[in-house]
Amino acid sequence: MEHKLDLVNLLDYVDPSMLDYQEWLNVGMALKHEGYTASDWEDWSKRDGARYRPGECFKKWTGFEGNGITGATITQMAKENGWSPRSSHELDWNDEITYDDDYVVIDKNWIEGKEISEPKTWNPVRELTRYLETLFEASENVGYVTATWQTDDGKYLPTKGNWDRTAGELIQLLNQSGDDIGSVLGDYNPEAGAWIRFNPLDGKGVKNENVTEFKYALVESDTMELEKQNAIMRELELPIAALIFSGKKSIHAIVKVDAGNYEEYRKRVDYLYDVCKKNGLNIDSQNRNPSRLSRMPGVERDGKKQFIIDTNIGKPNWDEWHEWIEGINDDLPDPESLTDYWDNMPELAPPLIEGLLRQGHKMLMAGPSKAGKSFALIELCIAIAEGKKWISWQCTKGKVLYVNLELDRASALHRFKDVYNALGLEPNHIDNIDIWNLRGKTVPMDKLAPKLIRRSLKSNYIAVVIDPIYKVLTGDENSADQMAHFTNQFDKIATELGSSVIYCHHHSKGSQGGKKSMDRSSGSGVFARDPDALMDLVELEITDDLLKQQEAAAATGIYAQAIKKVNFDYFDEHVGLDDQQSVSQMNTHAKRAIPQDELDKVESEINQAIKKVRIRSAWRIEGTLREYPKFDAVNMWFQYPVHKVDDVGILKNIEPEGDSPPWKKNFTKKKSPEEKKKEQKESLEVAFESCMIDGEVTLDSLSEFMGVTPKTVRNRVGAHGDFWIDNGEVGRKPDK
Incomplete structure (x- = not known):
């Protein structure tokens, strides 16, 4: 059908x-x-x-x-989902198809005609056998017509003809015929000429359904001079198997289309005819059918010869011709002279993140697990939506799309609210944030990009955040050419939408401290070299002394605030600067100045503050920028669920993990089984405290925070003994 x-x-x-x-x-x-x-x-x-x-x-x-x-x-x-019809109505096979002005290779008004010459020696058998040898395998059935009938107005038309003889059989008989084609094919009317089909048949008929291989298509134009037809077909580099003079006012080009089936044949013929029309050949659209008849070389028609002009000219096959046409008609801009713009430079794209990234450009955030990359990107979305600072950089206010590929819908929505609250921001412009939840529905990036573009064209996003990219990665991440194709999808999104594209990727395995920021991302170097801004997170090693110092600072600060609130006169008279640096001294002052019931609340607040100090991690963010000068590294704390800049400078002189001198690296002490168990227990406790938002901790949230599989988390919970698991929820057992 x-x-x-x-x-x-x-x-x-x-x-x-x-x-x-x-x-x-x-x-x-x-x-x-x-x-x-x-x-x-x-x-x-x-x-x-x-x-x-x-x-x-x-x-x-x-x-x-x-x-x-x-x-x-x-x-x-x-x-x-992106398809657009080629015309305003459903197409029939004989409809004329029109497109935009693409694929224009030549101007027919300026092309010089190429003369056609009859063969010097007329050899009908050689003409026809050359045609058969060029187009057919010896075992393929050939359709041909020599018998005609005449209409009322005197026009000769072909009958169905013959279709049950092979090319090899015909060639053998023709070579034995003594130059008498009629003795092999049947006599033809020299006023009408004869016809032949250019695609092989099954020997049972001459309809489209009888075509066994969709090898060739007919290109014919009879509304212009023969010489120009010949010249245009050659200039177009059409993959022509045989070029035939019809004996009247047209040339028949038998063009290689090499289609795998009927549907592909139709598409390729539509494309072929479209290119020909746009380059001056007014194609007869009635010639589309694969079972179509063409003029047979080696016979005469009303006193003129039907003969082969040439064989196997132009591109060698359809694929090479198609690639050539597409390449000639690319949409790349022409080279520009610098002198044209020296005194009138175009405006630069406005900044999206001051000092880091312009609108319409790309940014990659790279880092290891537990760095809070997703939280940092959510913080960025909020900063753009509200027109606030992100870490240390001011953001332009506007709409942003967050493409969530990893979290379930509820978790993603909760996470945005949690980050808003932790940042202390009012949700005045949450209508600037759209979230596209695609967990479990992701497709490769080259399929996702057009879907994203189609949904976003009218939304005026100034930024699109994709988190994380491993979910839509196509190809081998260590292959430069495959990753170049992958990252090109980000260019398409940025170009089509005019928005920045921001995405995150993970570090390679192993220590990262001794590497440059551009060398830390996993996979091909394309990842680091493609974006306009690379923001890289590396963890800082917190010493026991620094940890104790931070715990003391948290405790003394709370004591001082509480004493001032209850008894400011006492604080002003009795608490000196040295006292404010000592936990024991501040504790003594608090006992003197604060009632016991209030003091109990203060002690509880201090315990919570110390827990927060213990579970937070320290990070350094470095960058490689294309549009802006390099910035000084920014040190910050990740205290679930947000990052906070170290404005005091506590982390300034701490080296990243892995930056120890060689003599330390070579003599690392191996941990005992007991030390490993203790470390795992402490790690679980830290993760539990970190994830205990809204009073509920899940197996998945612990897995994400700790950077291990849910199975590993389950094993560690069982080994710890102080926690329970029920349907994916994790809790702490009550004290006995």
């Missing part, structure tokens, strides 16, 4: 995994209504590996009767 619009091809634009159950059923109903098969529906449904059930399509197929769902449903779905 032939369809005006092939719905199976349109389904290439529709991802079954993105549809709900009813939408999936509607596709099946539409296919049945339009005369397709259950196999077509099932083949498409297999693309949703998570929900596909073998045989389910066939079971439901029989019940699809009189539902009113037509092929227009599929057409609309395809349009919503």
Whole structure:
């Protein structure tokens, strides 16, 4: 069955995994209504590996009767996912197709004609055998017509002719014919000439369904001078197998299209005709069919010879010609002279993040697990939405899209609210933040990019944040060319939307302290060299002395604030500067100045503050920038769920992990089993305290924070003994 619009091809634009159950059923109903098969529906449904059930399509197929769902449903779905029809109506095979002014290679008004010359020696058998040898395998059946009939107005038209003889058989008989073509093919009318089909047949007929290989298409134009037809076909580098003079006013080009099936043949012929029309050849659109007749070389027609002008000219095959046409008609800009702009330079793109990134440019955040990269990106989204500072840099206020590929929807929404609260910001402009939750529904980046662009064109985002990219990574991350193709998708998004694209990637394994920031990202160096700004996080080693110092500072600060609040006169008279540096001295003053019930609250507050000090980690953010000068490294604390800059300078002289001198690296003390167990227990306790937001801790949140698998977390919980797990929730057992 032939369809005006092939719905199976349109389904290439529709991802079954993105549809709900009813939408999936509607596709099946539409296919049945339009005369397709259950196999077509099932083949498409297999693309949703998570929900596909073998045989389910066939079971439901029989019940699809009189539902009113037509092929227009599929057409609309395809349009919503990026497909656009080539014209304003459904195309029939004989419709003329028009496109935009692409693929223009030559100007027919300026091209010089190329003369056609008859063969000096007329050898009909040689003409025809050359044609057969060029286009057919010896075992392929050839269709030809020598018998004609005449219309009322005197025009000669071909009959169906013959189709049951092979090229090898015809060549052998022609070579034995003594130059008498008629003795082999049957006599033809010299006023009408003769015809031959250029695609092989199955020996059973001459319809499209009888074509066995879709090798060639016919290009013919009879509305311009022969010499110009010849010149344009050659200038277009058409992959022509045989070029034939029709004996009248046109040239027949038998063009290699090398299609795998009928549908591909139709698409390639449409493309071929479109290119020819745009370059001055007014193609006869009636010649599209693969079973079409063309003029047979080696015969005469009304006193003129039908002969081969040339064979195997232009590009050697369809693929090379198609690539050449596409390459000539790229959309790359022309080179520009600097003198044209020296005194009138174009404006630079406005900044998105002052001193780091311009709007429309790309930024990569790289770092190890537990660095809080996702939290940092959420902090950035909020800073852009509210027009606030991100870490140390002021952001331009505007709309931002956060593409969430990893968290479930509820967790992602809660995380934004938690970060807002931890930053102490009012949600005055949360309408500037859109979240696209794609966990479990991700597709490779080259498929995701056009979907993202289509959904975002009218949203005026100034930034798109993609977190994390490993979920949509295509190809080998260590392959430079494959990763270049991958990162090109970010360029497409930035160019189409005019927005910045910000994404995060993980560090390679091993110590990172001794490496440059550009060398820390996992995989090909393309990751680090592609973005306009690379922000890299590396962990700082916190010593026991520094930890104790921070705990003391937290305690003394709370004591001082509490004493001032309850008895400012006492503080002013009795608490000296040296006392304010001593926990024991401040504790003594607090006991004297604060009532016991209030003192108990202060002690509880201090205990909570010390826990927060113990669970936080220290980080240094460095950068490699393309548009701005290098900035001084910024030191900060990650105290779940936000990063806070170290304004005091406590972390200034601390070296990143792995930056120890060589003599220390070579003599690292191996930890005993007891030390490892103790470290694991402490790690679990720190992670639990860190994740205890809203009073609930999950196995997944612990796994993410600790950078280990949920199975490892479960094992450590069991070994610790002070925690319980129930349906993915983790809690602390009550004290006995």
